[in-house]
Amino acid sequence: MSAFELVVFDLDGVLVDSEIIACGCLRETLERHGVSLTLNEIFEHFLGRGFSVVEEDYRRRTGAPLPAGFAAELNTLLLSRYKTALRVMPDAIRLLNGLRAPRCIASSSTPERIRLSLGLTKLAPFFGANVFDTTMVARGKPAPDIFLLAAERMGVPPARTLVLEDSVSGVLAGKAAGMTVWGFIGGGHYTGRNAGGMLAEAGADRIVERMADLLPQLSEAVPP
Structure with missing residues (x-):
């Protein structure tokens, strides 16, 4: 890989x-x-x-x-x-603590809701100013604009970028940006639904069921 x-x-x-x-x-x-x-x-x-x-x-x-x-x-x-x-996804903090690569957020939420979520869950320090939302671009997901903006601001080519997404529109946006996209189906909104099938059909390169599963997978995919 x-x-x-x-x-x-x-x-x-x-x-x-x-x-x-x-x-x-x-x-x-x-x-x-x-x-x-x-x-x-x-x-x-x-x-x-x-x-x-x-x-x-x-x-x-x-x-x-x-x-x-x-x-x-x-x-x-x-x-x-x-x-x-509101709760942090299980094992998300452990994942962020162990992640060696640069990271950022690209969200369809409003800036106010993003700040609230990051503040309530204590995730803000993991990302600092590297948080991008659709008020910064002309088109929201499934258009690729927000992912292309994130890659540009972070100084990394799209082809060297991994996206973690849970929605069909997000998967479509990441793929349209020329990025690798892993579909995450560990959220409560996917309980009892064929989430993996939907995201794979949208183009997800891999389906991940739990944050804990991402730890070894990212260790393989991210350089030291």
């Missing part, structure tokens, strides 16, 4: 087990505003994608823009749930 010079982590559903919380909050908020979706439908339509997709989907379903205050209502609910329920 070729050695990688940069590891790019998605945040939600990879480093923190947040997608089951966030998607549940989105479902509740949409329900209050007249759109009823199952949790699986929320996963299918919105997992790994930015808030603009929620706006577009709501307009398509209702013929109207999102109600004023929708984003603030959702964020208030998220803040409350995150403070009590």
Whole structure:
């Protein structure tokens, strides 16, 4: 296996087990505003994608823009749930402590939600300023923009970059950027679902079920 010079982590559903919380909050908020979706439908339509997709989907379903205050209502609910329920993915800290390669985050979340997640879980020191979000680029995932920006800012060619992603849109984005992508399916939102099959079909080069499994695999793939 070729050695990688940069590891790019998605945040939600990879480093923190947040997608089951966030998607549940989105479902509740949409329900209050007249759109009823199952949790699986929320996963299918919105997992790994930015808030603009929620706006577009709501307009398509209702013929109207999102109600004023929708984003603030959702964020208030998220803040409350995150403070009590957000957890670091098992073994993520051990992985980051042992990782020799440079690392960064490339996330579809808002800057505010990223800061909240990293602060609550004490992950911020592992990344410093090397955190990239879709407000920094023209197009969100599944477009490759955020991954290309991350590689450029970190000074590593895309071909020498490994992406860890949990969503179909994220896998598609990483592959479109010319990077190797490993699909991670250890989050609570994938319990009982054929996550490995979905991510492999999207182009993931390898499927990883647990953070603990990444430790030996990254030792093989990352140069000393």
